[in-house]
Amino acid sequence: MGEIAEPVARLIESFKKLPGIGAKSAQRMAFHILKMEREEAEEMAGAIVDMKTRIGHCSVCGNLTDVDPCRFCTHPARDERLLCIVEESHNILPIENTHAFEGRYHVLMGTISPLKGVGPDQLNVKPLIDRLQSGTVEEVIVATNPNVEGETTALYLSKLLKPLGVRVTRLAMGLPVGGDLDYADAVTMSKALEGRREF
Numbered sequence: 510m511g512e513i514a515e516p517v518a519r520l521i522e523s524f525k526k527l528p529g530i531g532a533k534s535a536q537r538m539a540f541h542i543l544k545m546e547r548e549e550a551e552e553m554a555g556a557i558v559d560m561k562t563r564i565g566h567c568s569v570c571g572n573l574t575d576v577d578p579c580r581f582c583t584h585p586a587r588d589e590r591l592l593c594i595v596e597e598s599h600n601i602l603p604i605e606n607t608h609a610f611e612g613r614y615h616v617l618m619g620t621i622s623p624l625k626g627v628g629p630d631q632l633n634v635k636p637l638i639d640r641l642q643s644g645t646v647e648e649v650i651v652a653t654n655p656n657v658e659g660e661t662t663a664l665y666l667s668k669l670l671k672p673l674g675v676r677v678t679r680l681a682m683g684l685p686v687g688g689d690l691d692y693a694d695a696v697t698m699s700k701a702l703e704g705r706r707e708f
Contacts, residue, residue: 592640592648
């Protein structure tokens with residue numbers, strides 16, 4: 510990195526490994542931290558270490574948590590008859606932000622991706638089957654992403670779970686609110702037509 514001091518260059522390289530962070534953003538972040546008070550920088554570093562030390566996976570649903578079982582699994586007001594399956598823990602937040610879902614979650618920890626060598630056995634599927642065999646869950650909502658891996662995973666789960674006697678549904682997909690039909694691609698329009706409902 511030319512004439513930049515080695516500790517700064519190392520931090521820049523570390524920041525560049527983060528998703529969505531290019532060279533310029535990494536440099537800005539590194540120099541911003543360099544301007545911080547030492548205590549503030551140590552607090553930030555401590556928060557990272559604390560997170561890496563204390564966060565693990567919930568033994569019930571696979572969500573990232575600092576208590577086991579996690580707060581979603583133990584919350585008494587959550588409807589245990591309704592289970593939403595997501596790819597990763599961070600997929601729970603947008604669902605929670607709607608305040609429209611009051612069930613529980615199950616985190617797959619990935620998706621089926623033959624090109625990356627990831628099959629169903631590498632996902633958090635066996636604990637899901639165990640949960641469903643308890644007979645408490647009535648509906649499973651498959652909330653995987655609308656891409657090739659997400660669709661492949663959703664199809665696999667549908668075929669696997671339906672024989673267990675639970676209702677398996679998929680998140681509706683299609684046109685966003687405020688969207689313009691002129692700009693919708695064929696796949697989005699197709700999904701919107703498939704997911705239509707009466708009103």
